[in-house]
Amino acid sequence: MHRVTALVRPGQSTFELACAAQVFGIQRPELPAAYTFGVCAEHPGPVPTRAGYDMLVTDGLDALTHTDTVIIPGWLPPADPPSPAVTDALRRAHARGARLVSICSGAFALAHAGLLDGRTATTHWGLTAELAARFPHVHVDPDVLYVDHGDLATSAGAGAGIDLCIHLVRRDQGARHAAHIARAMVMPPHREGGQLQYTAPPRPAQIDGTLAPLLDWATARLAEPLTVETMAARAGQSARTLTRRFIDQLGISPGQWLLAQRIAAAQDLLETSDLPLDAVARRSGLSSATNLRRRFHTALGTTPGAYRRAFRGRTAKGPAPAEEPAP
Numbered sequence: 001m002h003r004v005t006a007l008v009r010p011g012q013s014t015f016e017l018a019c020a021a022q023v024f025g026i027q028r029p030e031l032p033a034a035y036t037f038g039v040c041a042e043h044p045g046p047v048p049t050r051a052g053y054d055m056l057v058t059d060g061l062d063a064l065t066h067t068d069t070v071i072i073p074g075w076l077p078p079a080d081p082p083s084p085a086v087t088d089a090l091r092r093a094h095a096r097g098a099r100l101v102s103i104c105s106g107a108f109a110l111a112h113a114g115l116l117d118g119r120t121a122t123t124h125w126g127l128t129a130e131l132a133a134r135f136p137h138v139h140v141d142p143d144v145l146y147v148d149h150g151d152l153a154t155s156a157g158a159g160a161g162i163d164l165c166i167h168l169v170r171r172d173q174g175a176r177h178a179a180h181i182a183r184a185m186v187m188p189p190h191r192e193g194g195q196l197q198y199t200a201p202p203r204p205a206q207i208d209g210t211l212a213p214l215l216d217w218a219t220a221r222l223a224e225p226l227t228v229e230t231m232a233a234r235a236g237q238s239a240r241t242l243t244r245r246f247i248d249q250l251g252i253s254p255g256q257w258l259l260a261q262r263i264a265a266a267q268d269l270l271e272t273s274d275l276p277l278d279a280v281a282r283r284s285g286l287s288s289a290t291n292l293r294r295r296f297h298t299a300l301g302t303t304p305g306a307y308r309r310a311f312r313g314r315t316a317k318g319p320a321p322a323e324e325p326a327p
Contacts, residue, residue, distance in 0.1 A: 002172060005059075005067040006039045007086070009075070014051040016073035016103045016158050022185055023165035031180055034173050038063060042086050061089040069099040069168070072106030073161070078127060079134070081112040090115065100152050101168065103161030107154040111135040120147050121154040162187060174311035175267035211249050218258065222265050222285040228254045262286050263299050270308040277304055
């Protein structure tokens with residue numbers, strides 16, 4: 001069981017904490033148990049929240065000595081540095097191999113501790129300028145939803161924190177496990193970290209209607225030779241207009257969205273079937289095993305065979321097919 005612990009402080013935002021708890025803290029009967037979730041504070045006892053009530057936290061910083069993932073669900077006010085005890089606990093957890101994850105303003109705690117120096121990080125769009133000004137050794141990306149380095153991960157606002165948590169589940173447990181959690185939370189199965197944060201558009205009244213019907217139509221036809229032009233024709237618009245709508249509503253282009261859906265479909269097939277790679281590629285719309293390998297290597301840093309070996313046994317019975325040649 002992967003142990004996840006959220007570090008809270010007085011004035012805790014309950015929504016950021018709930019983002020992590022909903023993903024890691026609920027045991028869903030349809031899924032194998034994968035995580036345990038707990039909460040700790042520097043000073044156990046009643047911890048005031050921004051929701052008008054205190055929560056009782058029984059675990060102290062010792063909980064960070066035996067957890068696999070530490071989540072900092074916000075850090076307000078961001079200018080306040082963690083105490084020496086908290087800083088030491090975070091550094092020790094990271095040094096022994098724990099994964100440290102921040103949601104929204106939680107990036108400030110990691111930055112105060114010096115853990116983001118030389119790294120790319122993000123936070124809520126309204127705080128990115130302050131993060132960059134206070135910590136010049138941190139490479140602040142103000143546009144993305146989240147940044148994942150493996151050992152350290154930071155997210156934008158609280159909604160992006162859910163995206164990051166689901167992304168981490170995908171990395172830990174596979175695409176199908178993560179998609180089930182996303183569906184239960186009525187969330188998109190996967191949003192790439194490189195998507196733009198949702199700052200207010202300059203002319204919100206000019207944004208067209210929802211893309212949901214078109215996305216559903218395209219998702220059901222990934223094996224077909226879909227293109228941006230095909231999708232634009234379906235929507236009755238020019239490719240240029242459709243691209244603008246995608247960027248307005250999703251923060252990415254239609255081509256980027258379509259590729260992400262095809263990679264996700266390939267992940268699901270690798271997890272749940274014995275299909276050869278050529279068949280996986282065709283069914284997911286990636287055309288060939290060679291293209292599948294290339295896309296996997298670029299997007300996930302691994303091969304389809306390695307991915308299948310890592311996750312196959314969790315969702316289907318029987319041995320995984322042999323590894324394919326390296327890309």
